[in-house]
Amino acid sequence: MKTNATKWLAVILCICLVMGLAAGCNREGSGGNNSSNNGTPSGGGSNSGSGSGNGSGNEELDYVELKMWLVGDKPEGFDDVYAEVNKILKEKVNATVKVDWLSWADEGTNYPLLFSGGDDFDMIFTASSWGHFEQTVGLGGFLALEPEFIQKYAPDVWAVEPEAAWTQATIDGNIYMLPANFIEVTPDVVAIRGDLMKKYGFDDIASYDQLLDFYKACADDGIYGNSVGSSSVIWLWAESNGLRYVSGAPDAGVLIQYYANDPNNLELDYLLDDPKFTQFCYDMKELADAGCWPSDVLSTTQDRQDGLLSGRGASMVWNHMTCQIYANQANAEHPDWDINIYNIMPEQKYAATKYINGGIGINAASKNPERAMMVYNLFATDQDIQDLTQLGIKGVNWEETDDGRYQIIEGKAYNTSNNWGWRNLDIMRTEYQANPSAVDTKVNELAQYFLDNVKPDHPLDNFAFDTTSVSTQFAAVEAAMGTYFDPLINGLVDDVDTTLAQFRSALESAGIQDLLTELQKQVDEFVAK
Amino acid sequence: MKRKSRLKIQKDVIALNIIAYTFTALIAILCLLPFIMVISGSFSSERAVAANGFSLIPQDFSLEAYKTVFKTPSVVIRAYATTTVLTVTGTALGLLLQTMTAFVLARKDFPWRNGFSFFFYFTTLFSGGLVPTYVLYTRTLGLANNYLALLFPLLFSVFNLLIMKSYIMGVPDTLFEAAKIDGAGDFRILFQITLPLIKPALATVGLFIALAYWNDWYNAMLYIREEKMFPLQYFLYKQVNSIEAYKKMIANNQVSGDVISTLSLPTQTLKMALTVVVTGPIILAFPFVQKYFVQGVTIGAVKG
Amino acid sequence: MKQHLSNPPEASVQKKIPSGKLGRFGKRVIRNKILLLMILPAVIYTIVFAYYPMTGVVMAFKKYNYRDGIWGSPWNGIENFRFFFKSGQAGTVIRNTVLYNVAFILVGTVTQMAVAIFLTEIRSKHFRKISQSMMFLPYFISWVIVGVMAFNIFSDDFGFLNKLLVAMGFKKISFYITPKAWPFILVFFEMWKGVGYGSVMYLAAIMGVDTSIYEAAALDGCNVFQRIFYVTIPSIMPTVIILFLMSVGRIFKGNFDMFYNLVGTNGNLFNYTDVIDTLSFRALISSKDFGMSAAVGLFQSVLCFITVVLANRLVKAYDPDYALF
Known part of the structure; x- marks a missing residue:
């Protein structure tokens, strides 16, 4: 019997081997195809080489249909809008785009598969971190874009895009993304119920400490201050301390931060070595014990707004735009709640989002990278295409007001989905609001205030941690964090000191020191440049 | 004498029935209650559920979840049709393939039955992961956007194969031998002698294959891009998950602006409604299969 | 081995094929040709849909990248296993x-x-x-x-x-x-x-x-x-x-x-x-x-x-x- 089993195992291994060879050959064949497009095109060389790319004199361009993947779900009316877009593209650069969607439901699986499966496409939406940018670059999925190449085929983009955008899009000395010329200043704010503030004697809530006091007052009254716990509060804490996460650091960067508001301070803040963080954990434990949120928040299926809307919680933390939506909604349903938006760090300066929070990558295996660049050039800088992709069709979905703003035609709004790859602040229109609510007014003020108080540039703003050389330690640290971090920052531990000590030793054995050393090395090199 | 023994049997039958009824009823109720919760949840409003959790009676009765599901009825109907056709075809082909193979593996006179069993079983242990499978379907076989990419992956399951084999092994060997001596070929032994004897097994494995097809969204997610071709489960899966994933994105401040329409859509109650929409037809069809494996065996004993 | 005892090769079958291991094997194939035919579709299915993609397990020993694919990517020893234990x-x-x-x-x-x-x-x-x-x-x-x-x-x-x-x-x-x-x-x-x-x-x-x-x-x-x-x-x-x-x-x-x-x-x-x-x-x-x-x-x-x-x-x-x- 034993010999029999061994024999069969041998047979199976042989099959595997043969299959492997077959698979290998197959792969090699396709690899060969790809490799012809792999090098960084330095302009010229292909049929479109003579195209000047500035939108004129396109007689000599052959017609191509480019394929673009966007992340998101196809909105209603999309086909009509893109028929218009394609008319413009056809006329100006003799090309059209065929757009396919990677649904939010499964883009996490399907985005990498497009590349590893060798699908044929030219352009794809990408964004730092959540939009697979660093991952895809690391795996060699995007075409490296030489500055001359960009200047030649997307000259208008090169002209409008600020230097910082290209720095952020650079990995290992090459540009891999066409970032949208778009940033927002969206610090976290708090939507709070006015009736409860009055009840507990708060005129205003304008500091982090006041917010914690408010939470406690709520708990004394038997209502949750924040019904989903403090996983969102830690960001408020960080922002109010002038900290910002190091891009690429473990757990979405939360573990290692830097003093973003002080350009002269290049120190890294490893939370476990920061007594302020220890204090934060104590504070959260105090709040949790007082009953500021339920003990089941770590497994909750509720979203941040659910507590506020349903009356279980007295406040929610989010950016001003999202808070605005829910505050308006809750006020409409419960006018007596008098919810408004509060900025709890008025003395701070505010960080803008990165340019690489949305952009377009060119597939390394694209057969028409030059034409893709020309098309992108129009997407990002042509007023008509901007309007179409942002607002839909003029006269059908929206009207232009006298001062160039837009007003949505009642009930006809085009639910735009993912135009984030080519948004251009220079030419985007702003909305005309006919009847702003109290919340709207406050939010508009805040938005202006944030814009007026953008923090000074910090050398590390455009830095991103490349974890390739410490990928083992990185994965181990991420695994170890899950056990301790969330309970700690939600105050759901028996003893803060014990858990902190356990957390520290778990991170040590996972290799946090290697990670910190490597990070410091990269930071030093980056700053030196 | 005979009377006495009958009485004795009756007594223990009663004892067993008490245990059996209690145990079965208890488990059945445990299984039913959550489903009632699902149904009532699907008819509740999202807000009420967020405030009070789910309950056995709908709170703040609302059809918003079903309105979201059936926003475009034609698409849902088409998805139902796709899934039904796929399930029927797949079950028929799969059952044939699996029974035929299991029949060979169960034959004690087939010299390589252990080897082949191992050959099949081995594939359940090791898997090359997603990428090579994706490459196989989309590039090597060119089946992207093709219904065959939904049919093939579930056509053959080693689990079902080995279950089927164990059932066929319950058929006495003497039957095969007798048939062979009568000059019956292997196909005749399979189709005319074995199959009629294993109807419960066919019903069971057929049910499993059918359920696998009916519930499959994963392969559609990988291989089907045309909305027109979506099977029911993927259509529904996509609906709820895209809303949820998008909400999560917004929650992490990763995207902003233009979000109002998504944020007001239901998710929790929508999930419940989807379960109802998917399960409904199966519950209606279930009794037709059920009769093959839910039968009593006490008849014989009582007669004695 | 039991198998062989319970089903002794039928010595009476004509010696078309030379005796020896291969011959006995060949004869068994012929005797079971219908059963083999019945199992063939499943075998083909399994080779194509299970064994062929199974070769992807080499990825566990590779530093994978899109350009080189599964087989072309450089080898990485047992580096990929380390994080789990670390x-x-x-x-x-x-x-x-x-x-x-x-x-x-x-x-x-x-x-x-x-x-x-x-x-x-x-x-x-x-x-x-x-x-x-x-x-x-x-x-x-x-x-x-x-x-x-x-x-x-x-x-x-x-x-x-x-x-x-x-x-x-x-x-x-x-x-x-x-x-x-x-x-x-x-x-x-x-x-x-x-x-x-x-x-x-x-x-x-x-x-x-x-x-x-x-x-x-x-x-x-x-x-x-x-x-x-x-x-x-x-x-x-x-x-x-x-x-x-x-x-x-x-x-x-x-x-x-x-x-x-x-x-x-x-x-x-x-x-x-x-x-x-x-x-x-x-x-x-x-x-x-x-x-x-x-x-x-x-x-x-x-x-x-x-x-x-x-x-x-x-x-x-x-x-x-x-x-x-």
Whole structure:
């Protein structure tokens, strides 16, 4: 019997081997195809080489249909809008785009598969971190874009895009993304119920400490201050301390931060070595014990707004735009709640989002990278295409007001989905609001205030941690964090000191020191440049 | 004498029935209650559920979840049709393939039955992961956007194969031998002698294959891009998950602006409604299969 | 080897093919040609759809990149396996995975068999059918929804159980910070979700039992309990053992959907609830390293392979007919 089993195992291994060879050959064949497009095109060389790319004199361009993947779900009316877009593209650069969607439901699986499966496409939406940018670059999925190449085929983009955008899009000395010329200043704010503030004697809530006091007052009254716990509060804490996460650091960067508001301070803040963080954990434990949120928040299926809307919680933390939506909604349903938006760090300066929070990558295996660049050039800088992709069709979905703003035609709004790859602040229109609510007014003020108080540039703003050389330690640290971090920052531990000590030793054995050393090395090199 | 023994049997039958009824009823109720919760949840409003959790009676009765599901009825109907056709075809082909193979593996006179069993079983242990499978379907076989990419992956399951084999092994060997001596070929032994004897097994494995097809969204997610071709489960899966994933994105401040329409859509109650929409037809069809494996065996004993 | 003794090569068959190993093999092929033909479609299917993609396991030893593909990417030795052991949780999660699977196998098998046996013994046809249909319902409730329902049962505020405790004058239990409760909760839900599906397999096996054996047992004066233990259970043993062996073949693999949806990222419970699959998910969620996830998968597969070969050998020693292969 034993010999029999061994024999069969041998047979199976042989099959595997043969299959492997077959698979290998197959792969090699396709690899060969790809490799012809792999090098960084330095302009010229292909049929479109003579195209000047500035939108004129396109007689000599052959017609191509480019394929673009966007992340998101196809909105209603999309086909009509893109028929218009394609008319413009056809006329100006003799090309059209065929757009396919990677649904939010499964883009996490399907985005990498497009590349590893060798699908044929030219352009794809990408964004730092959540939009697979660093991952895809690391795996060699995007075409490296030489500055001359960009200047030649997307000259208008090169002209409008600020230097910082290209720095952020650079990995290992090459540009891999066409970032949208778009940033927002969206610090976290708090939507709070006015009736409860009055009840507990708060005129205003304008500091982090006041917010914690408010939470406690709520708990004394038997209502949750924040019904989903403090996983969102830690960001408020960080922002109010002038900290910002190091891009690429473990757990979405939360573990290692830097003093973003002080350009002269290049120190890294490893939370476990920061007594302020220890204090934060104590504070959260105090709040949790007082009953500021339920003990089941770590497994909750509720979203941040659910507590506020349903009356279980007295406040929610989010950016001003999202808070605005829910505050308006809750006020409409419960006018007596008098919810408004509060900025709890008025003395701070505010960080803008990165340019690489949305952009377009060119597939390394694209057969028409030059034409893709020309098309992108129009997407990002042509007023008509901007309007179409942002607002839909003029006269059908929206009207232009006298001062160039837009007003949505009642009930006809085009639910735009993912135009984030080519948004251009220079030419985007702003909305005309006919009847702003109290919340709207406050939010508009805040938005202006944030814009007026953008923090000074910090050398590390455009830095991103490349974890390739410490990928083992990185994965181990991420695994170890899950056990301790969330309970700690939600105050759901028996003893803060014990858990902190356990957390520290778990991170040590996972290799946090290697990670910190490597990070410091990269930071030093980056700053030196 | 005979009377006495009958009485004795009756007594223990009663004892067993008490245990059996209690145990079965208890488990059945445990299984039913959550489903009632699902149904009532699907008819509740999202807000009420967020405030009070789910309950056995709908709170703040609302059809918003079903309105979201059936926003475009034609698409849902088409998805139902796709899934039904796929399930029927797949079950028929799969059952044939699996029974035929299991029949060979169960034959004690087939010299390589252990080897082949191992050959099949081995594939359940090791898997090359997603990428090579994706490459196989989309590039090597060119089946992207093709219904065959939904049919093939579930056509053959080693689990079902080995279950089927164990059932066929319950058929006495003497039957095969007798048939062979009568000059019956292997196909005749399979189709005319074995199959009629294993109807419960066919019903069971057929049910499993059918359920696998009916519930499959994963392969559609990988291989089907045309909305027109979506099977029911993927259509529904996509609906709820895209809303949820998008909400999560917004929650992490990763995207902003233009979000109002998504944020007001239901998710929790929508999930419940989807379960109802998917399960409904199966519950209606279930009794037709059920009769093959839910039968009593006490008849014989009582007669004695 | 037994095989050969029970089926001695038929010496009388003409010697068309020269004797010797190949010849004997050839003759057996010819004699079994119809059976081989019957098995051929499944063999082809398995080679194409299972063995061909299986070659992707080499990814576990590669530093994968898109451009070079699976086979062209550079080798990476055993580097991809290291993170799992470095995480410091490897021991805990392996222990949890195995213990949970053992509990699932035991509890699942017992309840499913009990339900199947009881269902066949119950007199009322309607009761049988209705209760059996009801037990199938959990199969359709995805783990995502089970997670939502579990939250409705165990959460602080609208948790059904806590409402009950309060109504009865007890204090609330904060289940989501009480790790020790979770093995019971998880085993319960696994039992609950699988009972309908699993019992159908045993029902079909019982239906296959020759009724004349029951009659014989009844004539011999067996009571129902004796009949169940001496006739029914032994008759369905082949099915029980096949299912058992197949479960053993997954003993190092955790049901990610279940653990993730019921426990989520609740670190407080991880000592009792973290399994290999959830750990590697967390570790790789941001880097999405193909090689590392392949490495964890391969590690699990190898352990499963060893375990199932040993288990199969034990079963074979007991009765070769029950073995998986």
